[in-house]
Amino acid sequence: MAEKYDPIELDRKWQRRWEDARVAFVDTSDGADKFYMLNMFPYPSGSRLHVGHGRNYILGDALYRRERMAGRRTLNPMGWDAFGLPAENAAIASGVPPREYTTGNIARMKEQLRSLGLLYDWSKELASCDPAYYRWNQWLFLRMWERGLAYRKTAPVNWCPGCRTVLANEQVVDGRCERSGDAVEIRDLTQWFFRITEYAERLLAGLETVDWPERVKVMQRNWIGRSEGAEVFFRVDALAEPIPVFTTRPDTLFGATFLALAPEHPAAARLAERSPLSGDLARFIERVRRSSRLERESETGEKEGMDTGITALNPATGETIPVWLANFVLPDYGTGAIMGVPAHDQRDFEFARRYGLPIRPVYRSDAEPDPDAMTAAVPHGGVLFRSGDWNGTPNGPAAVSKAIDWIEARGLGRGRLGYRLRDWLISRQRYWGTPIPAVHCPDCGVLPVPDEQLPVLLPEDVAFRGAEGNPLEQSEAFVATSCPDCGGPARRETDTMDTFVDSSWYYLRFLNPGDSSRMVDSERAAKWMPVDQYVGGIEHAILHLLYARFICRVLKDLGLVDLEEPFARLFNQGMITKLNPASGKIEKMSKSRGNTVSPDELIARFGADTVRVYTLFIGPPEKESEWSEEGVAGAWRFLQRVHDVCARAEALPAGERAEDSPLTRLAHRTIQRVTEDAQRFHFHTAVAALMEFQRGMAEALDSGEESPGALRRAAETLVQLLHPVAPHLTEEWWERFGHRTFLLDSSWPAFDPALATTERVTLVVQVNGKVRGRLDVERGAPEPDALALARADEKIRTWLEGKEIARTVYVPDRLLNLVVR
RNA sequence: GCCGGAGUGGUGGAAUGGCAGACACAGGGGACUCAAAAUCCCCCGCUCGCAAGGGCAUGAGGGUUCGAAUCCCUCCUCCGGCACCA
Structure with missing residues (x-):
């Protein structure tokens, strides 16, 4: 046998070769045969990647190599989502400046990606903390401000005490901060928002056009939460302006027996002033405002209210x-x-019962519901009654639109849509992010920083003391500025942008990363967008993916791109889990749980290919899978066997034409299987097919029944098909088989459908649907032949004894079912 | 409560109307070895049977079909999303 498989040496050799040749470089000025594939760019964390992270990148790299071999000019860039709290917290904890911390992490992470044999077009690398990047966040912000899409308002907002900053709605999960887990408080603050709600309809409509996992689309639809209804005006005797109310059931207007306002409603305070119960109302408003989101949203939370003593008019009944x-x-x-x-x-x-308010049914099925006897609300159903002109209208969408028409005709309101989606709160009271380009002038108000003054640089000579809040506020050199309008002394905005702003357009920046003249290269975007295949975790189902779809639409409206959906196809890989020795349970692999497996040690021992093979073989990539140390050894053994069959085929002469032989047929069947599996990302079954192929080759080498040419060609096919999964070993053999160019640049093998089958097939014979025998027949055997063979078969005959064949079902090359009586 | 997904050997999984359990892991047996490691070969759903062979089996129950893990209905369990959103 030839020398041993030395993966460490091969990793080193081929990683250097690929790098020296800049194999992954793509000229994006040319959009011919383009395929844009992208992994969600990572946050450069301070801890090393574990194999759970690795899955995402390995899958992406396998797809990349496959697409490329299939002949597409494939762009696969990588960058860094480099702003964010951990770097700032590290600065507070250890004094390392955030930039230095981040830069160091990027270098280490890049080296780790490289050690897995991942190929990226590093010429397009970008980091969001680079002023050359974040200046375009600021530029975009200014354009949005001009159009009213960025605005400031005072509102009750989510405050995370742990992170010491406000959060967007999307970052609050079950009343807690999604990052730190702290209970979120509600505070009245003046903050910057992006008007994403204006795009709600377009964001919903676009979901119909993308090839995304259904569950992600459902999550986004839920989050946007569209409902059709009407706005109805109620005249209030103490106020000049009527109070508008949103309802999805305007058809029940005649049944409205009270009006209820949120304590935060702007009219609430005015009503309180005019009310005889003024003091009590003010206290009630204060108490509700101070309650946490957790309390306000808890299911057990009591419905509480207070009568203002003021009355309104039901516009339908006049009561x-x-x-x-x-x-x-x-x-x-x-x-x-x-x-x-x-x-x-x-x-x-529930509210009416608690406070003794009148209950007035307006829908009846049979008998009129008796308000006093009711123990719960009566579902909408039957027909309307006690509703004036609407009496007799059956429950349904027609009743709602009839009501809306009636209300509109009388000027009492109008049809309207409601959304659960809230505007995106983008200000953060933290340092390590994009400074919001605004200036506060005591005379002129809040003004945009002029374009020519961009970027507003994040100062790096600041002190991190922790509890004192955003260090920007302490940086006089940063804060002190002059008003762009009157020139007088003014102060800079010290809030920075949510880092999700950075990630909402980075996919465009890979097309012109160094361009200092513009944010987006529209021509290249026209050629390369959308991203054909996006790969990342399900945790961004709403956050990043919703924001990116929103910003892409904004960029379209600004005339910079000509598309609404940035990601044509999305794939969410499943998590890697592992037994947690602490809890005894199988849990998501994470540093905080202490159940991580480092790829570094495995690579040092088995090489990158083994880690890649096992990671892809572990299970269907969209599902979560449990990591097993023993499984890694299985992957290693497989590569060893591949190495062995290649070594045995090395000395054989390459054949001329493909002759028809069992091995050739196996090769073509394997090409078909691997091609189809790879197209649906199922590398686990592709690897299984390659394992069978490898064994078939080993048997053919032993038997001596195959020609040298067929054996050698099969070895080359094996190496090609395995390349996306195990790139180092396969490149090595490709070279040793005499090829002068990269295997990566070879063409994905094509299969001949006529050869991707065997000549003889096993025909299953069933009697009354139960398998009673198997026949070895020639492919395409006609039914009478099969039937004759079945009748002649001794085993099958015993099941037919004394019976009459009532019917036969014949599926050529598969099955013969004899229905007997 | 509403919506989405899943449930198959000891384990990960394969098969999406036609041989259930491919391919692996673990386990058992064997070869090689002074021995060990590594490597290779064989067995491996449950059950009845000496065997040949039979029966049962894809969360539970029903249905459609010559034939169901796969399609339909009812239910159970688990995972995820939304939920005081008018």
Whole structure:
């Protein structure tokens, strides 16, 4: 046998070769045969990657190499989502400046990616903390400000005490900060927002056009939360302006027996002043405002309210109804005010019962519901009654639109859509992010930084003391500026942008990373966008993916790109899990749980190819899979065997034409299987097919029944098909088989459908649907032949004894079913 | 509660209307070796049977079909999302 398989040496050799040749470089000025594939760019964390992270990149690299061999000019860039809290926290903890910390992490992480044999077009590398990058965040912000898409408002916002900053709605999970887990407080603050709600309809519509996992699309639809309804105006006797109410059931307007306002509603305070219960109301408003999100949203939370003593007019009945403040009315959904229809809405019902408010049913199925006997709201159903002109209208969408028409005709309101989606709060009271380019002038107000002054640089000579808050506030050199309008002394905005702004357009920047003249190269974007295949974790199902879709639309409206959906196809890889010795349970692999496996040691011992083979073989990539140390050894053994069969085939002469032989047929069948599996990312079954192929080759080498040419060609096919999974070993053999160019640059093998089959097939014979025998027949054997063979078969004959064949079902090359009586 | 996904040997999984368990891992047996490691070969769903062979089996129950892990209905369990959103 030839020399031993030395993966460490091969890793070194081929990683250097690929790098020296800049194999992954793509000229993006040319869009011919383009394929843009992208892994979500990572945060350069201070801890080393574990094999769970590795799955994402290995899968991406295998896809990249496969697409490339299939003949596409494939772009596979990499960059760094380099702003964010950990670097700043590290600075507070250890005094290392965030930039230095981040740069060091990037270098280490890059080396780790390289050691896995991952190929990226590093000529397009970018880092979001680079002023050459983040200046375009600022430029975009200014354009959005001009169009009213970026704005400042004072509102109750989410405050994370642990992170000491506000958060977007999307970053609050179950009332807690998604990062730190701290309970989120509600504070009234003046903050910067992006008007994503204006794009709600377009964001929903676009979901129909992308090839994404259904669950991600469902999550986004849920998050946007569209509902159709109407805005109805209620005249309030103490106020000049009527109060608008959003409802999805305007058809129940005649059943509205009270009006309820969120305590945060701007009219609430004014009502309190005019109310005889002024003091009590003010205290109630204060108490509700101070409650945490956790309390406000908890399911057990009591519905609490207070009568303002002021009345409104039900616009349909003309009756006087009381105006209440209620804690269950949310300030930032709809109009922050509701009409209470206790007969047909469970929440309103509970509220009405608690405070003795009247209940007035307007839908009846058989008998009229008795308000006094009701123990719960009556579902909408039957027909309307006690509803004037609408009486007799059956429940359904027609009733709703009839009501809207009626309301609009009388000027009492209008049809409207409601969304659960809130505007994106982008300001952060932290240092390590893009400075928001605004100036506060005592005379002129809040003004944009002029374009020519961009970028507003993040100062790097600041002190990190922790509890004192954003170091930018302490940096007089940063804060002190002059007003762009009057020239007088002014102060800079010290909030920075949510880092999700950075990641919402980076995929475009890979096309012109060094371009200091513009944010996006529209021509190249036209040629290369959208990203054909995006790969990343499910944790960004809403956050990053929603923001990126939004910003892409904004860029379209700015005329910079001509598309709405940046990511045509999305793939979410499943997590890697492992037994956690601490808890005894199988859990997601993570540093904090202490159940990580480092790829570094495995690479040092078995080489990168083994880690790649096992990672891809572990299971279907979209599902979570449990890491097993023993499984790694299996991958290693397989590569060893591949090495052995290649070594045995090395000395054989390359054959001329493919002759028809069992091995050739196996090769073509394997090409077909691997090609199809790779197309649906199922490298685990592709590897299984290659394992069978390898064994078939070993047997053919032993038997001596195959020609040298067939053996040698099979070895080359094996090496080609295995390349996306195990690039180092396969490049080595490709070279030793006499090829002068990279295997990576070879053409993916094509299969001949006529050869991707065997000549003889096993025909299953069933009697009454049960398998009773198997026949070895020639492919394409006609039914009478098969039937004759089955009748002649001794085993099958015993099942037919004394029976009459009533019917036969014949599926050529597969099965013969004899139905007997 | 609503929506989405999943449930197959000891384990990861394969098969998406036609041989259930490919390919691996673990386990058992053997070869090589003074021995060990490495490597290679064989066995490996449950059950009845000396064997030949039979029966059962893809969360549970029903249905469609010549034939169901796969399609339909009812239910159970687990995972994920949304949920006081008017």
